[in-house]
Amino acid sequence: MKESWRWYGPFDKISLSEVSQTGASGIVTALHEVPYGEIWSRDTIAGRKAEIKSAGFDWVVVESLPIHERIKRNDGKLSQLFANYRQSMANLAAEGIHAICYNFMPLLDWTRTDLAAPVERGGSCLRFSAPKMAALELYVIGRDQARADYPQEVIAEAEKWFQTSSDDDRAELMHSVMAGLPGAYERYDADGLKAALKLYEGIDRTALRSHLQRFLEEVVPAAEELGMRFCVHPDDPPRDILGLPRIVSDADDIAWLLNAVDSPANGLTLCAGSLGANPKNDVPSIARRFADKIHFAHLRNVRKDADGSFEEAAHLTGDTDMVELVSVLLQEEKRRRDAGVEPWEIPFRPDHGHDLLDDASRNTHPGYPLIGRLRGLAELRGVIAGLSRSGISTV
Incomplete structure (x- = not known):
């Protein structure tokens, strides 16, 4: 190889x-x-x-x-x-x-909710959190259809995370998800992401x-x-x-x-x-x-x-x-x-x-x-x- x-x-x-x-x-x-x-x-x-x-x-x-x-x-x-x-x-x-x-x-190209999640014995890794992704879909960009895409327990955890998160936490979540956008290097805010998604309706x-x-x-x-x-x-x-x-x-x-x-x-x-x-x-x-x-x-x-x-x-x-x-x-x-x-x-x-x-x-x-x-x-x-x-x- x-x-x-x-x-x-x-x-x-x-x-x-x-x-x-x-x-x-x-x-x-x-x-x-x-x-x-x-x-x-x-x-x-x-x-x-x-x-x-x-x-x-x-x-x-x-x-x-x-x-x-x-x-x-x-x-x-x-x-x-x-x-x-x-x-x-x-x-x-x-x-x-x-x-x-x-x-x-x-x-x-790829989707992660955390770019520096801690790992055992030090260091960090990429992580995809289903509750945090559900929180972004439901509460940050307001895609209510996402309720059908996640189990109820994940949605409950998503609501809990959103209610306790700060503006900085939500901005960091959006930044992490946007890191998966391919080569153009343009990154969206919540409104921009909703507009981009509309093209795929x-x-x-x-x-x-x-x-x-x-x-x-x-x-x-x-x-x-x-x-x-x-x-x-x-x-x-x-x-x-x-x-x-x-x-x-x-x-x-x-x-x-x-x-x-x-x-x-x-x-x-x-x-x-x-x-x-x-x-x-x-x-x-x-x-x-x-x-x-x-x-x-x-x-x-x-x-x-x-x-x-x-x-x-x-x-x-x-x-x-x-x-x-x-x-x-x-x-x-x-x-x-x-x-x-x-x-x-x-x-x-x-x-x-x-x-x-x-x-x-x-x-x-x-x-x-x-x-x-x-x-x-x-x-x-x-x-x-x-x-x-x-x-x-x-x-």
Whole structure:
């Protein structure tokens, strides 16, 4: 498995020289400065690739080539947006970059209510509190329909939190949820969020699936011609949020997506944390079922609560059996290598991580500290080495 590291380019507080000391050999990044819907020029791609190469890395996965919100809503004439997307793909392929991780989550890439929840023995983690999210939906933005989306006991806890919270608490909650907005860096207040949500009125699960299928039909044939691997990232969290449908949350969703456009280019980013936040998901089993379609892996772990809350756990101590999951991925690598499949190696990155030691002082992107991810990478490296040496991974 190819050890990789997510890097936010010029926006990252962690330098490539620091990343080099982690031992990772691959970089996962994007042109975050390019507005959604515009073409990634070949010159700009080449410049970023040269910067990565000069630091001793390969640019192994694009995460992500963003999908414009109008495509997700199927809003208006989209031919130019699709054409721009395909041209960006062609420019990436021309520079030798052939893997694209993407998601189809409406409006928010990921959602957390706490960016620095305390963890045992020090440090902090990202957390999703179901009561606090219900409080934001019901009492901060006034989405009364949310009462049907949460159990009564969660709504009771939400009301209790709201009644005892200060203005600063509510502002911090909004800030945490807004941290999941993708690359545009615009953040909404309560009124702005309500206006953004209004654009999705009438778009249910069935409609969003049809919009995703249209997107795949527009880009997967081009990916085949270019020799590219498209790998969808599951929903985070794997449940409807703010009344927005989520359609890549479990094994059935993944099967539907992969069958919607049946192609070797239409694949999966196996995100252990996103899938692991759904109590019904057995992540190693999902990996085993779709192993031949896994083009990229995010390895992280979560610890779930009975009320639907969850938080980032250390990589080896959450609810997912990470050793079993890594074993599945190593077995798939062996199958590909033995069958002469290229590329046979699965790039992975230690996803998220606790803020440890002086991580908090760096003010990095939430979930992407230096030391916390280095700990995760070291733990995963040990698991991979142990399985590989023992031969367990090839049983």
